[in-house]
Amino acid sequence: MAEAEESPGDPGTASPRPLFAGLSDISISQDIPVEGEITIPIRSRIREFDSSTLNESVHSTIMRDLKAVGKKFMHVLYPRKSNTLLRDWDLWGPLILCVTLALMLQRDSADSEKDGGPQFAEVFVIVWFGAVTITLNSKLLGGNISFFQSLCVLGYCILPLTVAMLICRLVLLAGPGPVNFMVRLFVVIVMFAWSIVASTAFLADSQPPNRRALAVYPVFLFYFVISWMILTFTPQ
Amino acid sequence: MAAVDDLQFEEFGDVATSVTANPDATTVSIEDPGETPKHQTGPLRGSGREEDDELLGNDDSDKTELLAGQKKSSPFWTFEYYQTFFDVDTYQVFDRIKGSLLPIPGKNFVRLYIRSNPDLYGPFWICATLVFAIAISGNLSNFLIHLGEKTYHYVPEFRKVSIAATIIYAYAWLVPLALWGFLMWRNSKVMNIVSYSFLEIVCVYGYSLFIYIPTAILWIIPQKAVRWILVMIALGISGSVLAMTFWPAVREDNRRVALATIMTIVLLHVLLSVGCLAYFFDAPEMDHLPTTTAIPNQTVAAAKSS
Numbered sequence: 001m002a003e004a005e006e007s008p009g010d011p012g013t014a015s016p017r018p019l020f021a022g023l024s025d026i027s028i029s030q031d032i033p034v035e036g037e038i039t040i041p042i043r044s045r046i047r048e049f050d051s052s053t054l055n056e057s058v059h060s061t062i063m064r065d066l067k068a069v070g071k072k073f074m075h076v077l078y079p080r081k082s083n084t085l086l087r088d089w090d091l092w093g094p095l096i097l098c099v100t101l102a103l104m105l106q107r108d109s110a111d112s113e114k115d116g117g118p119q120f121a122e123v124f125v126i127v128w129f130g131a132v133t134i135t136l137n138s139k140l141l142g143g144n145i146s147f148f149q150s151l152c153v154l155g156y157c158i159l160p161l162t163v164a165m166l167i168c169r170l171v172l173l174a175g176p177g178p179v180n181f182m183v184r185l186f187v188v189i190v191m192f193a194w195s196i197v198a199s200t201a202f203l204a205d206s207q208p209p210n211r212r213a214l215a216v217y218p219v220f221l222f223y224f225v226i227s228w229m230i231l232t233f234t235p236q
Numbered sequence: 237m238a239a240v241d242d243l244q245f246e247e248f249g250d251v252a253t254s255v256t257a258n259p260d261a262t263t264v265s266i267e268d269p270g271e272t273p274k275h276q277t278g279p280l281r282g283s284g285r286e287e288d289d290e291l292l293g294n295d296d297s298d299k300t301e302l303l304a305g306q307k308k309s310s311p312f313w314t315f316e317y318y319q320t321f322f323d324v325d326t327y328q329v330f331d332r333i334k335g336s337l338l339p340i341p342g343k344n345f346v347r348l349y350i351r352s353n354p355d356l357y358g359p360f361w362i363c364a365t366l367v368f369a370i371a372i373s374g375n376l377s378n379f380l381i382h383l384g385e386k387t388y389h390y391v392p393e394f395r396k397v398s399i400a401a402t403i404i405y406a407y408a409w410l411v412p413l414a415l416w417g418f419l420m421w422r423n424s425k426v427m428n429i430v431s432y433s434f435l436e437i438v439c440v441y442g443y444s445l446f447i448y449i450p451t452a453i454l455w456i457i458p459q460k461a462v463r464w465i466l467v468m469i470a471l472g473i474s475g476s477v478l479a480m481t482f483w484p485a486v487r488e489d490n491r492r493v494a495l496a497t498i499m500t501i502v503l504l505h506v507l508l509s510v511g512c513l514a515y516f517f518d519a520p521e522m523d524h525l526p527t528t529t530a531i532p533n534q535t536v537a538a539a540k541s542s
Contacts, residue, residue, distance in 0.1 A: 039378055060410070111498075117391070117392050117394055118394040122394060137322075139315075140318060140319050140321070141357070142322075210325040212326070213326045214324070214325075214357060218364075219363075221368065225368055229392070229394075232375065233392070234391070
């Protein structure tokens with residue numbers, strides 16, 4: 001059959017010898033094995049590694065995820081223009097931060113009848129629905145960031161405010177007073193600015209330049225509300 | 237050749253003559269009016285073909301003109317449909333906010349700033365900012381008023397945020413809905429010059445609420461006179477924006493109906509601002525302090541005399 005084939009590339013030249021003439025000399029069935037594994041040694045090692053995450057210990061699974069979360073925390077604390085938060089997004093970090101913040105901000109169940117601070121569910125709803133609203137707003141304005149990437153960035157950038165909450169609770173143990181309040185105010189303002197800078201570093205590039213302020217303002221409002229809840233927290 | 241003569245292209249010479257001849261015909265405007273007289277002077281056959289070509293060539297421009305008029309062509313279940321409501325740039329939003337702060341008599345907010353590009357960004361985020369501004373300012377002003385009292389324990393009244401959100405968003409969306417329905421109903425009875433789409437009315441209401449954000453922040457000052465002056469100023473500005481926007485829409489109507497409509501719009505606005513002031517901000521009870529200082533004096537005097 002090789003003789004019948006003609007290469008379409010040469011219209012004019014009619015070679016007297018048929019193409020692929022040497023092939024017919026080779027006996028296919030015995031000399032060339034046609035079955036076997038097409039594997040590259042390194043590739044097979046990686047495939048083995050991937051499939052064996054089921055067999056690894058729970059400790060290494062958790063540590064791997066915790067290390068990823070910790071790496072992103074470092075990126076938030078020292079915001080540089082990097083892609084790590086966007087490329088390997090995950091929602092574990094935001095969940096941990098949101099739960100921690102909501103646990104610390106909720107009012108005691110003793111005075112739940114009186115009009116007091118937010119409940120756990122209220123903080124949770126504010127954080128997650130606020131983040132979803134900001135993401136929708138950013139996408140509607142024409143940003144080219146994906147939904148979960150934006151949620152991931154907004155969630156991770158709550159880290160400075162969670163640290164502020166921890167510091168505020170420690171400071172409040174010293175007793176109320178104007179000095180106490182000034183210290184808390186200063187800490188919250190610094191952490192608020194840090195959150196805004198961190199999230200803008202990640203999010204601002206995804207917007208067209210003539211709408212950047214429109215996309216950043218809701219982020220400002222979001223972190224402002226969370227800072228307000230932290231600042232006005234009074235232990236019962 | 238008779239067949240070709242039958243297929244001769246008709247000269248659409250004067251728009252005016254063709255309109256008078258056939259008033260129901262839609263006239264299509266070709267982009268280069270300067271070229272059509274030239275074609276008319278040429279030979280009929282050639283001019284026919286060239287005009288044919290020109291109509292075909294300019295078909296795209298006609299289509300783009302038609303499409304530019306109707307922006308929202310995606311079906312409502314796609315994401316692109318909602319993106320058309322956020323098609324504004326930063327400077328446009330700032331211009332619209334400026335327009336709501338400086339009502340110029342005679343200039344219509346919708347016609348000047350919004351025309352055929354209503355956005356939902358402004359109304360939504362202005363309302364959100366206003367909700368938090370009112371809740372936070374109310375909380376802060378209550379804290380400052382009751383600062384010296386020993387019996388007062390500060391609570392961040394978080395429930396008020398949800399109440400404020402309900403009130404403000406209901407006002408910003410339900411009142412425009414009612415107004416739009418009312419205007420449509422009157423429009424069917426009376427031929428109005430100006431009619432607004434629902435989104436344009438929402439836009440006007442949203443941007444007119446912007447003045448309340450600095451007003452709410454300034455309401456922290458615990459002086460009754462200051463607060464009422466601020467209410468007057470804010471009502472004056474936003475009320476006049478609304479009145480000047482909707483006056484052309486009801487002007488053609490029965491005098492009484494028009495005046496009643498404008499009065500209702502302004503009245504609802506007054507209710508919103510006064511209601512927010514009354515509910516979220518405690519009255520600055522400056523007269524409580526003298527009584528608390530007077531009572532110990534009386535008890536001391538009574539103890540001395542007895």
